[in-house]
Amino acid sequence: MAVPRELRSLDDVRAAANGDPLLLWAAGDLLGGARAFFLGEAAAVAAPALSGRDRLAVTGPADAAAALIRALLPRLRPTFRPVGDESLVRDLVTRLPGLVFVDAFGWMQTETATGHGDGAAWLTPSEHPDVARLLAEAFPNSHARPGRPGVRRWAGVRDASGALSACAADAWSAPGVGFLAGVAAAERARGRGAGTAVCGFLLDRLVADHGTAALMVDGWNTAAIRLYRRLGLSWRPLAAARIADPVHHP
Numbered sequence: 001m002a003v004p005r006e007l008r009s010l011d012d013v014r015a016a017a018n019g020d021p022l023l024l025w026a027a028g029d030l031l032g033g034a035r036a037f038f039l040g041e042a043a044a045v046a047a048p049a050l051s052g053r054d055r056l057a058v059t060g061p062a063d064a065a066a067a068l069i070r071a072l073l074p075r076l077r078p079t080f081r082p083v084g085d086e087s088l089v090r091d092l093v094t095r096l097p098g099l100v101f102v103d104a105f106g107w108m109q110t111e112t113a114t115g116h117g118d119g120a121a122w123l124t125p126s127e128h129p130d131v132a133r134l135l136a137e138a139f140p141n142s143h144a145r146p147g148r149p150g151v152r153r154w155a156g157v158r159d160a161s162g163a164l165s166a167c168a169a170d171a172w173s174a175p176g177v178g179f180l181a182g183v184a185a186a187e188r189a190r191g192r193g194a195g196t197a198v199c200g201f202l203l204d205r206l207v208a209d210h211g212t213a214a215l216m217v218d219g220w221n222t223a224a225i226r227l228y229r230r231l232g233l234s235w236r237p238l239a240a241a242r243i244a245d246p247v248h249h250p
Contacts, residue, residue: 002039002040002067002071003039003071004037004038004039004044004068004071004072005037005038005039006035006036006037007036007037007038007043008030009030010024010027010029010030010175010176012036013027013030013036013043013045014176016036016038016043017038017043017045017059018059020043020059021107021109021176021177021212021214022057022059022083022084022107022236022238023036023043023044023045023057023058023059024174024175024176024177025057025172025174025177025179025214026045026047026050026055026057026174027045027047027174028047028050028172028174028175029174029175033047033048033049034046034047034048034050037068037072038068039064039067039068039071040060040061040063040064040067040068041060041061041064042058042059042060042061042064042065042067042068043058043059043060043068044056044057044058044059044065044068044069044072044082045057046072046076046080048077048080049149049150050150050172051143051144051150051171051172051179051181051216052143053079053081053143054076054077054079054080054081055080055081055083055240056069056072056073056076056080056081056082056083057083057084058082058083058084058088058092059084059085059088060088062088062091062092062095065084065088065091065092066091066092066095066096069082069092069096069099070096073096073099073243078243081102081240081241081242082099082240082241082242083238083239083240083241084238084239085236085237085238085239086104086237086238086239087237089101089238089239089240089241090239092241093241098243098244098245099241099242099243099244100241100242100243100244101239101241102239102240102241102242103239103240104219104237104238104239105216105217105218105219105238105239105240106216106217106218106219106225106235106236106237106238107214107215107216107235107236107237107238108214108215108216108217108225108228108229108233108234108235108236109177109212109213109214109215109233109234109236110203110207110212110213110214110231110232110233110234111207111211111212111213112207112232113203113204113207113208114199114200114203114204114231114232115200115204116196116197116199116200116201116204116231117197117198117200117201117202117203117204118197119157119193119194119197120155120156120157120166120197120198120200120201120202121155121156121157121201122153122154122155123153123154123155123156123167125146127154127156127164128146128147128154129146130156130163130164131145131146131154131156131164131167131182132145132146133164134164134166134167134184134186135167135182135184137184137186137187138184138185138186138187139182139183139184142181142182142184143171143181143182144169144171144181144182145182148171150171150172151169151170151171151172151181151182152169152170152171152173153169153170154167154168154169154170154182155167155168155169155170155198155201155202155205156168156198157189157194157197157198159188159189159194163186164186165185165186165188165189165192165194166183166184166185166186166189166194166195166197166198167182167183167184167198168180168181168182168183168184168198168199168201168202169181169182169202170202170205170206173206173209173210174210175210176210176211176212177210177211177212177213177214178205178206178207178209178210178212178213178214179206179213179214179215180199180202180203180206180213180214180215181215181216183195183198183199183215183224185198195227196227196230196231199227199228199231200231203231203233213233215228215233216238219237
């Protein structure tokens with residue numbers, strides 16, 4: 001049985017993954033616990049606690065990817081979830097006994113400034129309690145929260161009264177891929193452009209700092225997808241799988 005080779009540099013990850021931004025995002029700077037591997041024409045990155053989950057990002061032809069994931073899963077905690085293009089993950093589930101499909105969702109990205117950031121600004125740490133309150137109201141399941149590891153900074157839009165109308169975070173960004181998370185808008189502000197402004201502001205900064213800005217979004221969230229498409233982001237269908245019974249995984 002072939003043994004995966006570990007990749008020690010971002011240049012090696014980029015080459016093995018053919019520049020796949022999902023894997024470059026998962027790899028981060030390779031200093032925060034992420035580990036990258038390749039086998040044949042497939043590459044994978046095991047990234048602990050990345051955007052709220054232990055993720056095993058994978059790319060490559062189905063045969064090679066299945067061999068790589070089969071070799072890696074016994075070496076990782078059972079909480080690691082393979083994630084990649086939806087068609088690949090569905091194929092992996094049919095090839096690897098004990099792996100079950102979890103969900104399909106989207107990766108959206110842009111390399112171009114949106115020009116839609118007017119009215120938004122960076123928030124200071126003293127404003128983070130306002131962010132926490134808005135998330136509790138509008139996005140209680142957000143992985144990004146003030147003070148959580150990997151969440152670097154927050155942007156927001158305030159209304160005429162000074163109340164926080166919308167927020168978004170620069171969170172779990174990698175050297176070559178900035179990541180947008182924690183997007184929330186108050187009910188009273190929806191349809192008034194606050195979400196567009198805060199997302200445009202942050203996406204423009206991420207593109208300037210990293211070259212690529214990306215996010216993940218549930219496929220059922222059509223309002224958010226429409227917003228991101230208006231801001232110029234492209235859609236890529238992803239999916240995740242998990243070990244069927246992690247309690248009994250060796």
